[in-house]
Amino acid sequence: MSFVLIVEQILNGLQLGVTLFLMSAGLTLIFGVMGLINLAHGSLYMVGAFAAAAVAGAFGSFILALIAALAAAAIAGAIVEISILRRLYRRDHLDQVLATFALILIFSEGTRWVFGSFPLYLDIPNYLQGPVMLPGEIQYPLYRITLIILGVLVAIFLGLLISKTRIGIKIRAGENDREMIAALGVDISKLYTMIFALGAALAGLAGALVGAIQSVEVGMGEPVLILAFVVIVIGGIGSIKGAMVGSVLVGLTDTLGGVFLPKILQLFMDISTATNVGSSIASMAIYILMGAILIWRPTGLYGSRL
Amino acid sequence: MKSLLNVSVGIIAAACLTMGSASADTKVGMITTLSGGGAGLGIDVRDGFMLAIKQSGRSDINVVIEDDQRKPDVAVKLADKMIQSEKVDVLTGIIWSNLAMAVVPSATAQGKFYLSPNAGPSVLAGKGCHENYFNVAWQNDNIHEAAGAYADGAGYKKTFILAPNYPAGKDALVGFKRYFKGQIAGEIYTKLGQTDYAAEIAQIRAAGADSVFFFLPGGMGIAFLKQYSGSGVDLPIVGPAFSFDQGILQAVGEAALGVVNTSQWNKDLDNPTNAAFVKSFKAEYGRLPSLYASQGFDTANLLISAVAKADVNDTDAFRAALKSADFDSTRGDFSFSSNHHPIQSIYAREVIKEGDVYTNKTISVALENHSNVYTQDCKM
Numbered sequence: 001m002s003f004v005l006i007v008e009q010i011l012n013g014l015q016l017g018v019t020l021f022l023m024s025a026g027l028t029l030i031f032g033v034m035g036l037i038n039l040a041h042g043s044l045y046m047v048g049a050f051a052a053a054a055v056a057g058a059f060g061s062f063i064l065a066l067i068a069a070l071a072a073a074a075i076a077g078a079i080v081e082i083s084i085l086r087r088l089y090r091r092d093h094l095d096q097v098l099a100t101f102a103l104i105l106i107f108s109e110g111t112r113w114v115f116g117s118f119p120l121y122l123d124i125p126n127y128l129q130g131p132v133m134l135p136g137e138i139q140y141p142l143y144r145i146t147l148i149i150l151g152v153l154v155a156i157f158l159g160l161l162i163s164k165t166r167i168g169i170k171i172r173a174g175e176n177d178r179e180m181i182a183a184l185g186v187d188i189s190k191l192y193t194m195i196f197a198l199g200a201a202l203a204g205l206a207g208a209l210v211g212a213i214q215s216v217e218v219g220m221g222e223p224v225l226i227l228a229f230v231v232i233v234i235g236g237i238g239s240i241k242g243a244m245v246g247s248v249l250v251g252l253t254d255t256l257g258g259v260f261l262p263k264i265l266q267l268f269m270d271i272s273t274a275t276n277v278g279s280s281i282a283s284m285a286i287y288i289l290m291g292a293i294l295i296w297r298p299t300g301l302y303g304s305r306l
Numbered sequence: 307m308k309s310l311l312n313v314s315v316g317i318i319a320a321a322c323l324t325m326g327s328a329s330a331d332t333k334v335g336m337i338t339t340l341s342g343g344g345a346g347l348g349i350d351v352r353d354g355f356m357l358a359i360k361q362s363g364r365s366d367i368n369v370v371i372e373d374d375q376r377k378p379d380v381a382v383k384l385a386d387k388m389i390q391s392e393k394v395d396v397l398t399g400i401i402w403s404n405l406a407m408a409v410v411p412s413a414t415a416q417g418k419f420y421l422s423p424n425a426g427p428s429v430l431a432g433k434g435c436h437e438n439y440f441n442v443a444w445q446n447d448n449i450h451e452a453a454g455a456y457a458d459g460a461g462y463k464k465t466f467i468l469a470p471n472y473p474a475g476k477d478a479l480v481g482f483k484r485y486f487k488g489q490i491a492g493e494i495y496t497k498l499g500q501t502d503y504a505a506e507i508a509q510i511r512a513a514g515a516d517s518v519f520f521f522l523p524g525g526m527g528i529a530f531l532k533q534y535s536g537s538g539v540d541l542p543i544v545g546p547a548f549s550f551d552q553g554i555l556q557a558v559g560e561a562a563l564g565v566v567n568t569s570q571w572n573k574d575l576d577n578p579t580n581a582a583f584v585k586s587f588k589a590e591y592g593r594l595p596s597l598y599a600s601q602g603f604d605t606a607n608l609l610i611s612a613v614a615k616a617d618v619n620d621t622d623a624f625r626a627a628l629k630s631a632d633f634d635s636t637r638g639d640f641s642f643s644s645n646h647h648p649i650q651s652i653y654a655r656e657v658i659k660e661g662d663v664y665t666n667k668t669i670s671v672a673l674e675n676h677s678n679v680y681t682q683d684c685k686m
Contacts, residue, residue: 131538215528
């Protein structure tokens with residue numbers, strides 16, 4: 001086990017963490033401010049990836065593709081919020097889960113009708129291809145470093161937005177007391193649509209960024225959605241800071257657990273059993289982490305309410 | 307909405323095919339994956355199958371098609387419905403091994419024939435084999451065994467192997483190791499459905515291997531290949547056809563170029579049936595056929611050959627007609643082993659670019675007239 005491998009795996013964990021952050025930031029805002037459990041958040045991630053693949057295919061520009069992903073997901077999010085979800089805020093969580101689950105099916109089959117059943121092609125642009133040498137002889141893909149930097153920039157932007165701007169004040173106020181902020185003359189429904197579109201746009205951006213190194217296909221959003229829910233439960237619902245810390249924790253646990261548990265187990269058992277047992281435990285690692293954190297802090301790391 | 311879609315697909319399929327139904331019609335139930343992430347495979351099997359039925363011009367074969375959504379419970383319900391209310395004689399279509407395990411044993415126990423166009427789990431080839439179960443594709447281990455044989459023949463000495471942590475993934479690594487004589491530099495079971503392979507690629511880099519074998523079907527393979535090509539690791543890759551097939555290659559793109567993969571079929575296999583199949587498939591559906599389409603096509607032709615020889619209600623005669631495999635397959639020589647799995651050659655192919663389209667070129671025979679290791683476990 002070399003030092004280089006360990007550093008590389010930590011970078012991998014960080015990179016998974018920041019992509020998870022893009023997903024969970026929107027999810028936690030929507031859950032925290034509007035009290036809505038949005039299972040269709042993964043579908044918005046998929047919409048972003050498909051929009052990016054379509055635009056990249058037509059115009060060949062990755063930057064345009066990312067803009068298209070942001071726009072398509074934000075528009076899809078706003079439409080869904082105005083037409084369907086708005087009616088669900090006062091209903092209980094079970095109704096919300098049911099309705100947003102239906103949205104997953106509609107988005108999936110709709111995407112399949114438009115784009116067909118085969119995975120689409122979306123690749124990294126040439127200028128981000130290939131590995132770079134980091135200090136200490138560490139070879140690491142340039143694109144993944146770009147992902148980490150982008151994720152951190154988005155986190156800083158969101159942090160400033162929430163803490164320093166007028167919109168941020170409204171969002172925080174809406175989280176605390178939605179009747180009072182409505183009484184003070186803020187158009188709460190416009191605010192909700194805006195937050196939802198913002199969350200959707202972030203999910204779409206994540207879909208496009210990740211789609212370029214994974215596969216753009218129907219149903220790609222659901223596995224990420226589960227991880228994103230784990231993140232916001234760990235971080236505390238409604239907290240952007242919690243989402244950031246939670247994402248990095250989950251990313252590191254998942255990556256390092258998957259790599260090092262089988263290695264550690266190999267000290268006591270033969271290789272194939274160790275790989276087997278190790279990978280099984282590694283799959284559970286993030287849920288064990290979540291359980292442990294919830295015992296210690298039932299509201300999550302930065303959450304204020306259950 | 308899904309069920310509405312299924313019903314309409316069923317009705318259209320039935321309407322297309324029930325022209326002139328007589329009492330001696332053979333009724334076929336096709337359960338396959340037509341929606342969700344794995345739909346591309348099911349659609350190809352269906353299209354290949356229906357193309358053969360159409361070309362045969364037979365109006366006495368009646369096909370009902372339903373979508374299993376890649377869910378075992380849905381597949382079981384559909385099978386029950388087809389057997390009990392539709393009264394089908396033959397079932398076919400299932401793509402995934404776990405769904406086949408849920409459906410096949412009970413269908414064959416009820417006296418129905420099952421022709422597998424794809425899944426070939428080891429249980430159904432060994433202890434769980436049945437006289438009414440025929441696999442027209444391969445036993446699950448076969449393609450991986452061929453990959454092992456190819457890697458060995460290519461002179462690789464130290465290979466890093468990885469597959470998802472589920473039964474077919476374990477079969478894959480076992481199959482590969484059965485024919486690969488060199489050293490294993492590392493062995494990883496990844497999570498099923500995993501899409502980020504940065505951690506695995508880092509381990510490959512650190513392992514000092516001279517080649518990589520992986521079995522990662524569907525989107526997992528696309529993700530792995532793209533990330534591998536960007537990582538700076540440039541060891542040669544060997545894999546089974548599933549990650550390099552026609553439907554998936556365009557999404558992988560340049561990252562797949564030059565990779566050697568093993569398959570029992572390729573579009574350039576030199577036999578008249580195959581040439582006609584590739585041409586007519588392209589004319590009918592406007593895309594190149596995949597491995598799965600060829601399997602669907604062969605399955606239908608096997609069925610047609612049996613229907614021509616015997617009445618499906620005369621079970622013994624029909625079974626003997628199936629067993630004789632008296633049809634022209636798209637992969638050349640084809641016969642059944644004692645446990646009703648194919649004896650066939652498996653080829654090594656290389657990913658190339660033809661114009662704008664990524665496709666495969668056959669480069670050598672990896673295993674000639676290959677059967678499977680489970681024949682002695684099967685008591686029929």
